[in-house]
Amino acid sequence: MENVVGIDLGTSNSVVAIVEDGVPTVIPNKGGYKTTPSMVAISESGKRLVGHIAKRQAVTNSVNTVYAAKRLIGRKWESPAIRAVQQSCPYSIVEGPHGDVRIVLREQVYSIPEIGAFILQELKMVAEQYLGGAVDKAVITVPAYFNDNQRQATKDAGRIAGLDVIRIINEPTAAALAYGFGKDFERRVAVYDLGGGTFDVSILDIGNGVFEVVSTAGDTFLGGEDFDIRVMNWLIQVFQERTGVDVRDDRMSLQRLRDAAEKARCELSTVRETLIDLPFLYTTASGETHHLQENLSRDQLEDLTRDLVDRTISICERTLTEAKVERGEIDDVILVGGMTRMPLVQRSVAEFFNLEPCKGVHPDEVVGLGASIQASALIDDSQDMLLLDVTPHSLGIMVHGGSFHRLITQNTTVPTSAAHIFTTVRENQTSVKILVLQGESDDATKNELLGEFILEGLRKAPKGQVEVKVTFSISADGIVSVAAQDLETGREQSITVTATSGLTEEELQRLVEQSQGYMVEVRASEEFERERQKIEGLVSEVRELFPQVEGIMSGTSFGRDAIAKAEAVLDRAETEMKGNDLRALSDVGESLERTLNMFRGVVTKTNLS
Ligand SMILES: Nc1ncnc2c1ncn2[C@@H]1O[C@H](COP(=O)(O)OP(=O)(O)OP(=O)(O)O)[C@@H](O)[C@H]1O
Numbered sequence: 240m241e242n243v244v245g246i247d248l249g250t251s252n253s254v255v256a257i258v259e260d261g262v263p264t265v266i267p268n269k270g271g272y273k274t275t276p277s278m279v280a281i282s283e284s285g286k287r288l289v290g291h292i293a294k295r296q297a298v299t300n301s302v303n304t305v306y307a308a309k310r311l312i313g314r315k316w317e318s319p320a321i322r323a324v325q326q327s328c329p330y331s332i333v334e335g336p337h338g339d340v341r342i343v344l345r346e347q348v349y350s351i352p353e354i355g356a357f358i359l360q361e362l363k364m365v366a367e368q369y370l371g372g373a374v375d376k377a378v379i380t381v382p383a384y385f386n387d388n389q390r391q392a393t394k395d396a397g398r399i400a401g402l403d404v405i406r407i408i409n410e411p412t413a414a415a416l417a418y419g420f421g422k423d424f425e426r427r428v429a430v431y432d433l434g435g436g437t438f439d440v441s442i443l444d445i446g447n448g449v450f451e452v453v454s455t456a457g458d459t460f461l462g463g464e465d466f467d468i469r470v471m472n473w474l475i476q477v478f479q480e481r482t483g484v485d486v487r488d489d490r491m492s493l494q495r496l497r498d499a500a501e502k503a504r505c506e507l508s509t510v511r512e513t514l515i516d517l518p519f520l521y522t523t524a525s526g527e528t529h530h531l532q533e534n535l536s537r538d539q540l541e542d543l544t545r546d547l548v549d550r551t552i553s554i555c556e557r558t559l560t561e562a563k564v565e566r567g568e569i570d571d572v573i574l575v576g577g578m579t580r581m582p583l584v585q586r587s588v589a590e591f592f593n594l595e596p597c598k599g600v601h602p603d604e605v606v607g608l609g610a611s612i613q614a615s616a617l618i619d620d621s622q623d624m625l626l627l628d629v630t631p632h633s634l635g636i637m638v639h640g641g642s643f644h645r646l647i648t649q650n651t652t653v654p655t656s657a658a659h660i661f662t663t664v665r666e667n668q669t670s671v672k673i674l675v676l677q678g679e680s681d682d683a684t685k686n687e688l689l690g691e692f693i694l695e696g697l698r699k700a701p702k703g704q705v706e707v708k709v710t711f712s713i714s715a716d717g718i719v720s721v722a723a724q725d726l727e728t729g730r731e732q733s734i735t736v737t738a739t740s741g742l743t744e745e746e747l748q749r750l751v752e753q754s755q756g757y758m759v760e761v762r763a764s765e766e767f768e769r770e771r772q773k774i775e776g777l778v779s780e781v782r783e784l785f786p787q788v789e790g791i792m793s794g795t796s797f798g799r800d801a802i803a804k805a806e807a808v809l810d811r812a813e814t815e816m817k818g819n820d821l822r823a824l825s826d827v828g829e830s831l832e833r834t835l836n837m838f839r840g841v842v843t844k845t846n847l848s
């Protein structure tokens with residue numbers, strides 16, 4: 240059966256998993272780690288670095304190292320989230336051609352789906368190496384509260400990476416799948432997922448292979464990153480009070496502070512106090528060096544971040560109200576995401592639901608595992624599992640006076656669709672513009688604009704006579720599509736979509752081609768490495784026999800020639816192993832094999848005689 244993987248493309252860490260012989264398994268990367276940091280960097284020599292290797296060089300190359308790109312995906316340049324990121328991130332972000340966000344690394348501009356694609360490509364390669372075959376299909380998870388633009392952009396990232404994204408599923412739903420997989424029970428559960436950048440909470444009913452989401456809510460800009468920023472700002476302030484120096488404009492110091500803040504935060508999940516020690520944090524223009532040494536206690540950390548945890552709890556409250564579920568009706572609370580290791584988070588959740596959270600799931604791996612379960616169910620008909628998810632946001636259009644007219648309300652089970660009939664308001668009107676939005680505000684301008692849909696080529700007729708039925712659909716991926724039909728003629732009406740923040744089809748096509756070129760390069764270099772190792776082995780075998788053969792053959796003129804030839808082949812091999820020409824390397828390999836055969840023959844004959 241073909242290989243279809245599940246991928247959790249996280250803000251901080253990503254995971255790739257597959258169901259093997261019925262068992263969902265996380266695939267370890269080259270370093271043996273089950274999670275890969277969602278980081279991308281471009282090195283000084285222009286090399287692309289992804290994962291642990293990018294993370295390791297982040298302090299010395301902070302300007303060209305991207306982390307938490309998921310906080311930017313599918314967002315508009317004008318959004319408040321982007322303003323916040325701009326203030327704290329060391330890499331440079333600029334406005335893209337469609338009002339979107341782009342990242343500049345070593346003077347090259349990248350779209351956010353491209354950055355996502357680099358991470359996905361790495362995971363694809365990890366899976367291919369493990370499985371020993373091509374991986375072209377994947378189920379990718381997204382935060383349940385992601386809107387249509389964010390989902391589309393994630394799908395685009397998959398496409399650029401050369402993956403056919405057969406389904407997008409919500410992270411808490413994936414976690415619930417992994418939790419309930421193969422278990423025979425009926426339960427109502429709450430999944431609380433606090434990761435590096437996002438927060439989601441979903442209420443689900445699980446039973447007899449059916450996983451039904453009752454309601455979901457979240458905040459796509461609330462996670463470990465925000466906790467880190469709180470600790471960082473505190474450190475910056477303390478440092479300024481002690482030394483009079485403001486480190487905010489020094490990117491390397493900021494990156495060191497960020498790393499130290501996160502490390503301290505994680506330590507405080509198990510100890511009550513920790514020392515943050517950053518020698519030579521800042522050197523002034525006059526050459527004066529300043530060090531930072533500061534104790535941070537768990538209580539202090541909790542004071543700095545309590546309101547963030549409180550925000551997650553009010554979102555839990557909201558989703559229960561929307562689901563019309565009482566707290567006491569929840570049988571189990573599942574904690575997902577690295578941030579749920581924080582004692583304050585665990586305490587607050589346990590207190591709110593009046594339940595000890597379930598311990599049976601791995602907070603870092605469960606989402607990836609769930610994605611792999613969904614992947615395997617989608618390609619294997621024999622699995623009778625049913626997943627019913629909901630749309631996290633209401634979908635609607637802008638009507639007269641700028642108000643929002645809801646067509647599909649939040650928490651409706653997907654796939655779903657709703658129709659609306661539009662009529663012309665002017666004589667001979669040939670086109671109609673529809674603004675499609677997602678959100679909960681009655682004021683359309685406060686909701687997320689998904690696109691301007693323009694119905695074109697309407698029949699010329701007196702006003703009010705042309706009636707067009709427009710159908711808005713949300714797929715199982717949570718992705719919106721729009722179709723229109725002239726009611727009188729039954730003809731499909733063409734629709735042009737503008738004002739989305741995603742990539743255009745042409746841009747996507749170009750990026751897909753570019754990345755395929757990159758894969759060829761990667762593969763070619765892997766092949767070169769294999770060949771190089773083979774040559775290395777041959778060279779050492781020839782060298783081992785060399786003194787013996789030289790001793791036997793140097794007495795004859797024919798032998799001297801052969802020895803000189805063998806020396807030349809060895810020299811060529813050494814040169815080609817340092818180069819990058821696969822063909823030349825293979826050629827020298829053939830010569831080496833001939834030399835080795837000859838050497839072996841000489842030695843065997845001499846031993847026999
Ligand atoms: N022991 C710990 N104590 C506190 N926080 C931790 C601990 N271990 C990891 N974290 C935090 O968890 C976060 C990463 O969690 P996770 O890997 O689940 O996120 P993600 O899946 O990448 O992000 P998201 O789901 O938001 O896209 C980081 O902010 C990290 O600092």
Ligand SMILES: [Mg+2]
Binds near residue numbers: 606
């Ligand atoms: Mg996550």
